[in-house]
Amino acid sequence: MTRYLSDSALERLREAADAPDLSGTRYRLVEKLGQGGMGGVFCVEDTELERRVALKVISVPDGEGALSARLLQEARVIAKLEHPGIVPVHDAGVMPDGRPYYTMKLVQGKRLDEYLGTTTNLSDRLRIFLRICDPVAFAHAHGVLHRDLKPANVMIGPFGEVLVMDWGLSKMLQSGEATGPLASQNSETAGATPSSMQTAHGSVLGTPGYMAPEQVRGDTKLDQRADVYSLGTILQFLIADASPAPKALVAIRQKATATDAAERYLTVPELAADVAHFLDGMSVSAYPEGPFGRAWRWIRRNQVWILLLLAYLLARTLLIFWRPR
């Protein structure tokens, strides 16, 4: 039968079949934004508030309802993480066909991997990195691991806002691993990250190349250091253009992406503090310096002062010895 339909007609039929049935809801479909392993993300118009939002809905068969439960759990996790660097959830509900959905702020910006072409300045890139660390550290403090941090999951908004997206693979830390208000819960959610590896409970979840070794092995007891590893790979992505990359920065990246989790930064704030110290021209914990290294760094930090004082002393010396007759 299909041989009588053109490819474009087939494509349109597929799109129509994928489109969520929004009848009876306050939303009107505008366009499809993306497709992941278990769900699609659509741009929809909120007809009551007259604004556009993003709607995420399961788009694969979900016989036992496990995916639906995960989607709702994902929405609840994100809703509890109120932070400027995390896309806020607006609403959650069930469509007429029984599929759950949730809506969130529609972010119009560039993914980090696309945005990097607009700035080659290393300091600017490291400041962006620090702003990626903020919401991740916030989530850890509330007992949530992201588990799928990568440049494609970071958005830079039109006003320079940095947003960590796609918490579909997030995992609640076990009690005792975190002290935040959500720490007593324990669950997993799986979402719509293209190219993310998604399998059953307790299996490998994440994106190859950005996953910590223990995450690749499918360890069930992950902690903040798994996200520290992924942040280290993002740092590597950000400094890849810098040639040669400063040794202290390379040392930070190496510590963050150590194969043995015990050798990594224990927390994201520790990693962020080292990067901030590097930006401020101060010493970093990952790169022990000798006395000459410390002296050189001090001179570079205070070079204007040193130049001004040298100019003053030089002028004074010249005036003492070369007095006009």
Add this chain to the structure above:
Amino acid sequence: MNKALIGLLLGGILGVLDGLSAWFTPAVRNQLLGIVLGSTVKGLIAGVLIGFFARKVNSLALGIVFGLAVGLLLAYAVAAMQPGPNHYYFEIMLPGGIVGTIIGYATQRFGEAPQTATR
């Protein structure tokens, strides 16, 4: 510490040190006290002026240029007031300008800017 106070303190300290450097000039060593006092007053005035400028204008480049200008202007006034045929314009204005530049840089880099009033 606010920027005007930083300017005042730095201007005073650099003014004293600048005045004391006259000790290396035997011809004026007997006037050292007056030179130190004059240089200190000059440094204090320059420091306050440059510090207030830094409170109003947040620009490292403009701060340095303003510091240089104030330092040179005050040093010129001091040199012009020197009795006798030799006014030592170059000897007084060169370090005066550098001191003004240092204060201009310091007041832009350090010190608290005034808070915006809110209701």
